[in-house]
Amino acid sequence: MNRQRIPLHHPLRWFDEWRLPPLSAGRLLARLRRWHRLARQRRQLAALDEHALKDLGLSRADVEAEISRPFWDDPQDRG
Secondary structure, eight states: OOOOOOOTTOTTHHHHHHTOOOOOHHHHHHHHHHHHHHHHHHHHHHHOOHHHHHHHTOOHHHHHHHHTSOTTOOGGGOO
16 A cells, blocks of 8 residues: 655654554544543552552552553553
8 A cells, every 4th residue: 555644744743653543533532531541540649658559459669660651551552
């Protein structure tokens, strides 16, 4: 298939470079909302004290590993 390249100055150029499938507006909005929730949940996790972490069965190292992940690193995307 002969793909037409997006011009260098185009704001969606990175979609072409990363070979990401185009998203509909609804799916893009859902993805952005999911990323926002993930970032918020990771901030909340970071704020928990040692007692709360123990109740959840998590160590501070587990929390550090989770909060160091970028917002777009979604565990639901792993198959």
